[in-house]
Amino acid sequence: MLALSACGLASLCLWGATEGVPENPNNPADVAGIPAFAMYVVILLFLFLVSLFCMAIVCLVERYFSNVNKSWRIIAYCFWAFPLFINSGLGLLISFAYNYGEPLGLSAISLYVLSIIFLIFSLIRFGASFAEHP
Numbered sequence: 081m082l083a084l085s086a087c088g089l090a091s092l093c094l095w096g097a098t099e100g101v102p103e104n105p106n107n108p109a110d111v112a113g114i115p116a117f118a119m120y121v122v123i124l125l126f127l128f129l130v131s132l133f134c135m136a137i138v139c140l141v142e143r144y145f146s147n148v149n150k151s152w153r154i155i156a157y158c159f160w161a162f163p164l165f166i167n168s169g170l171g172l173l174i175s176f177a178y179n180y181g182e183p184l185g186l187s188a189i190s191l192y193v194l195s196i197i198f199l200i201f202s203l204i205r206f207g208a209s210f211a212e213h214p
Contacts, residue, residue, distance in 0.1 A: 083198035084135060087168050090191030091128045094175060095121050097184035117178045124174065127167040135160040157206055161199060168195040 101115045138156045145152075172192040179185025 081135075083164055083168075083195045083202060084131060086191045086195035086198060087131065087164055087171070088128055090171055090175075090188045090195060091121070091124050091167075093184045093188040093191060094124065094171060094179065097179045097182055097188065101178070117174070120170075120174045120178075124167060124171050127163060127170070131160065131164040131167055134163055157203075161202070165196070165199055168192050168199065172196070 098115070098118045098121050101117050103113045103115050138160045142153075142156065172189060175185050175189045175192060179188065
């Protein structure tokens with residue numbers, strides 16, 4: 081849950097950082113079209129919504145089927161963690177590529193790193209739950 085929150089905040093920071101980005105960095109007089117950076121941010125926001133949807137589905141299924149077996153829990157964890165990990169990794173790359181020197185870009189980078197750290201901790205916690213309850 082913390083990883084999802086950090087990733088969502090990072091996506092919003094990155095979205096705020098798109099203001100003032102020229103459509104064509106090679107030719108500032110060319111104002112036709114949408115900046116590539118803005119398109120990447122929209123893709124990241126869509127991936128965040130997919131991650132949120134996957135996590136909601138997993139939470140609902142686990143709530144109504146509390147006595148699920150181990151293989152289902154592994155599949156469910158991968159189902160919600162994989163899109164979030166992809167979103168955090170792509171967001172980190174896009175933040176470094178386009179907004180490394182701006183304050184919102186740096187905050188997005190730190191939040192994406194925090195999201196990846198939370199995902200790693202949840203993986204460790206998830207593995208520890210199997211060791212306790214086989």
